[in-house]
Amino acid sequence: MNDPLILVLDEGTTSTRAMLFGADGQPHGTAQRELTQFYPQPGWVEHDAAEIWDKTLACAKEMVAKAGGAEKIAAIGITNQRETVVAWDRQTGEPLCKAIVWQDRRTAAFCRELKQAGHEDKVRRKTGLLLDPYFSGTKMRWMLENDPAVARAAEDGRLAFGTVESWLTFKLTGGLHKSDASNASRTLLLALDGGHFDPGLCELLGVPLAALPEVVDTSGDLGATSPSIFGASIPICGMAGDQQAATIGQGCLSPGDTKTTYGTGAFALTNIGSEPTISDNRLLTTVLYQISGEKAYAIEGSVFVAGSLVKWLRDSLGLIQSSAETEELARSVEDNGGVVVVPALSGLGAPHWLPEARGLIDGLSFSTGKSHIVRAALEAMAHQTRDLATAFAADGAEWTSLKVDGGMVANDWMVQDIADLLDLEVTRPAFIETTALGAAILAAVGSGIHDDLQDAAEAMIGLTDSFAPQMDGARRANRIADWDRAIAKV
Numbered sequence: 432m433n434d435p436l437i438l439v440l441d442e443g444t445t446s447t448r449a450m451l452f453g454a455d456g457q458p459h460g461t462a463q464r465e466l467t468q469f470y471p472q473p474g475w476v477e478h479d480a481a482e483i484w485d486k487t488l489a490c491a492k493e494m495v496a497k498a499g500g501a502e503k504i505a506a507i508g509i510t511n512q513r514e515t516v517v518a519w520d521r522q523t524g525e526p527l528c529k530a531i532v533w534q535d536r537r538t539a540a541f542c543r544e545l546k547q548a549g550h551e552d553k554v555r556r557k558t559g560l561l562l563d564p565y566f567s568g569t570k571m572r573w574m575l576e577n578d579p580a581v582a583r584a585a586e587d588g589r590l591a592f593g594t595v596e597s598w599l600t601f602k603l604t605g606g607l608h609k610s611d612a613s614n615a616s617r618t619l620l621l622a623l624d625g626g627h628f629d630p631g632l633c634e635l636l637g638v639p640l641a642a643l644p645e646v647v648d649t650s651g652d653l654g655a656t657s658p659s660i661f662g663a664s665i666p667i668c669g670m671a672g673d674q675q676a677a678t679i680g681q682g683c684l685s686p687g688d689t690k691t692t693y694g695t696g697a698f699a700l701t702n703i704g705s706e707p708t709i710s711d712n713r714l715l716t717t718v719l720y721q722i723s724g725e726k727a728y729a730i731e732g733s734v735f736v737a738g739s740l741v742k743w744l745r746d747s748l749g750l751i752q753s754s755a756e757t758e759e760l761a762r763s764v765e766d767n768g769g770v771v772v773v774p775a776l777s778g779l780g781a782p783h784w785l786p787e788a789r790g791l792i793d794g795l796s797f798s799t800g801k802s803h804i805v806r807a808a809l810e811a812m813a814h815q816t817r818d819l820a821t822a823f824a825a826d827g828a829e830w831t832s833l834k835v836d837g838g839m840v841a842n843d844w845m846v847q848d849i850a851d852l853l854d855l856e857v858t859r860p861a862f863i864e865t866t867a868l869g870a871a872i873l874a875a876v877g878s879g880i881h882d883d884l885q886d887a888a889e890a891m892i893g894l895t896d897s898f899a900p901q902m903d904g905a906r907r908a909n910r911i912a913d914w915d916r917a918i919a920k921v
Contacts, residue, residue: 435505436498437874438665440487441867442511442595443673444468444532444695445742447483449490450864451498452871454880456891458862460497462490469529474536474777477529480517483595484602492661501663507603507656508669508874510676510866511595512695513617516570518581521591524602527580530595531570534696534735534777538569539786550635556709557622557632559716564778564786565733567594568619568636575637590642594618596670597644603667605657610644611670612721621646623707623716626724649675649720650877650884669873673866674698675719678729680869681834681860682888689823689830691816692866693839696780697737699819700729701828712822713782720873720884730828732781732819736774736790738839740808743776750801758844761806768803769794771917772811779921782822793917809845813852814914820853833857834895836865851902852910858895868892 436459437452448463464486469477498504514533519526531537542562545551551562560566571592574581584590593601594617597610615621619636620628626646633640647653653667671679674692678700681690686704691697700719707716707728719729741757744750751757771793773779778786792804820830833855840846840859850857862868872887881887 435880436503437506437508437871437880438491438494438498438504439508439510439867439870439874440491440599441870442483442487442509442599444512444534444739447487447490449487449494450867451494452868452891454875454890456868456871456893460494462493464490476532476534476777478515478532480519480526480530480598483530484599487599488660495661501661501665504665505880506666506668506874506878508870509596509599509667510671510673510870511599511614513594513614513672513674514565514567515595516567516574517593517595517598518571518574518578518584519591519598519601520584520589521608522589524606527584527590528574528578531574533565535570536564536778536786538564538573541569541572542786545635554619554632554635557629558619559616559623559707559709560619561713561715561784562619563784565735565780566617566619568632568638572637585639585642588641590639591644592638592642593644600654600667600670603656603660604654607654608644609647609653611649611653612646612718612726613649613672613675614670615646616718617672623718623728648722648724650722650873652877666878668877669870671720671870671873674700674731675717675729676869676873677836677866678702678719678869679872679884679888680865680867680892681836682892683834684884684888687828687831689832690834690836691819693737693812693835693837695737695739697734697812697815699732699816699823701823701830703728703730703828710826712825713784714822714826715781722876730823730826732822734815734819735777735780737812737815738837740772740774740776740811741839744805744808750805757805757809758842760802761809761844764800764802764806767807767810768799769796770799770803770807771913772804772807773917773921774808774811775921782818783918785921788921791917791921793920809842810848810910812839812845813849814910816849817852817911830855835859836863838863847898847901850898850900852907854900854907856900857898859898860892861894861896
């Protein structure tokens with residue numbers, strides 16, 4: 432095939448999009464649609480799985496047309512916001528209820544019961560995860576216990592559970608029920624060294640094994656689209672959770688390589704190679720990728736609120752009209768004016784893991800203006816990242832440099848603040864959408880365009896910008912002390 436193109440379906444929390452990439456990693460087009468967020472109760476977050484499919488399909492068709500037809504596309508790569516659970520009917524292919532989003536905290540009480548019963552240590556050692564509402568398995572149990580349509584489908588053998596890549600694959604292929612190993616490792620239902628979902632873990636969480644997908648590689652022959660969808664069948668050759676895809680898209684292919692993605696949440700991953708060591712500091716161990724059945728692992732720290740904080744400042748508080756304003760506002764004041772924002776709007780993630788914590792704006796006075804609050808909100812990204820770096824170092828995975836990506840890092844002020852607070856050089860790729868690029872790299876390898884991940888990374892990853900720390904030690908210490916006091920209040 433001349434100049435093969437790769438179609439990436441990039442399923443975010445607030446939007447879905449399709450992107451075209453060349454074999455050299457250059458983007459050739461993007462189509463994007465916003466997704467509706469449902470908040471039926473405090474701490475609950477839902478999506479409409481039918482809307483996810485409809486809007487993803489619309490974006491994909493737009494890019495297939497731009498490519499000149501399905502025959503011009505060598506492979507599809509899928510990447511997705513992880514842990515969100517879809518329940519659907521295998522026979523009709525329709526969702527049975529709203530999807531429960533990764534941010535949702537409704538299963539906090541059940542997680543607490545499991546902890547009190549002494550299960551967390553065993554689960555942590557087996558899965559690399561903590562008993563937290565963040566992960567998919569407890570959401571599945573909640574659906575079974577609280578939605579009659581889901582319960583009836585389970586009784587009749589019609590129930591399919593899956594994360595978003597699994598749902599999209601089912602719809603694209605006309606019925607294949609698969610989940611890649613990186614997404615499967617986020618469910619609390621997969622042992623880190625296992626090839627299939629674990630019956631004992633399923634029994635503990637009350638999830639029927641029969642409703643779960645087949646666990647497959649992140650790169651390879653993973654299925655093909657129904658010819659009727661795009662006019663010709665296109666092979667699906669890459670699938671990965673968004674944070675694993677971003678890690679690959681940053682070229683973090685050797686042990687010790689670290690990246691942090693600032694999207695709806697913020698996620699730091701350090702490649703730890705082929706042996707899944709378990710964190711002693713409440714970080715997570717996760718499958719980074721799996722090819723030909725062989726896994727590579729990462730240690731991960733997850734912060735629940737990053738870009739969603741800026742969205743909240745815009746949509747709920749009306750302090751800004753667009754996220755692009757935040758950099759100008761942050762630069763317009765000398766400092767934060769004593770304001771500290773702790774963005775625990777859906778609990779605190781790593782390394783605190785306080786699911787019922789709530790957000791705080793501390794240090795308000797009559798001299799506080801919106802610029803101080805916006806600046807403090809951006810500063811919270813650096814503070815949350817520093818908390819993660821401290822925990823990684825305690826696990827023996829100290830960061831020597833940091834690669835950053837995601838929509839928020841278009842903000843130069845914020846990236847410089849991260850470098851300043853961590854006292855560490857930070858690099859940012861010229862093409863910041865590394866999640867989509869990582870899915871393209873996986874699909875390029877899976878379809879044979881490139882021989883392996885290293886070859887694909889060298890061919891497809893472009894230039895980077897560098898930010899060196901500039902903040903003096905006294906100012907850094909004062910910032911950290913103010914943050915620590917605010918965290919203690921939360």
